Amino acid sequence: MPLMTLKVLLPFAVFAEEKQVSRIVVETAQGAFGLLPQRLDCVASLVPGILSFESKAQGEVFLALDEGVLVKTGPNVLISVRHALRGTDLAHLRDAVEQEFLTLNEREQAVRAAMAKLETGFMRRFASLRERSS
Structure with missing residues (x-):
């Protein structure tokens, strides 16, 4: 089963780089937006909200993100935001x-x-x- 790599970039640092991600859910102006590994390549504008992803190593993880942009190309998902926080609860x-x-x-x-x-x-x-x- 193919999996994704998720990378979250801040203006001056890499906030997170997660491998073996099976699903990602982000917030857009149109509502929640889900990504699975086989989804076609896309770009989405993100609004401040909660991103959740699931990986084999960590289970479900939550990130609070500021507004930004998401780019999916093949198995790689790149997100660029100004601020981000991580949490499990x-x-x-x-x-x-x-x-x-x-x-x-x-x-x-x-x-x-x-x-x-x-x-x-x-x-x-x-x-x-x-x-x-x-």
Whole structure:
């Protein structure tokens, strides 16, 4: 029976590389999307959600994924996302996702505030230079 290789990529690292995967289920904007080894090659846009896969070595495994893209070519399934978390229990994974996203949201708000300050300073300097040249 043919099996698949699943690779999950983050912007700066390989998050997971799983061999002997018998099935994968991901979330798309149109709903859940299942992959078996004989499925035709495809590309899918992923929404934030839970990916589940089953392998001989680990049984059923759950990954929480941010939005991204999935590409299946032959037995290889490549997924590229910005953030991912692993879990074997959905309740613990949900708690971890909530905690991780709260931390990300706080960092994102701090970055946005810093960018707003930089933009305001730039606009003031630009306006000042325009007034001097007039």
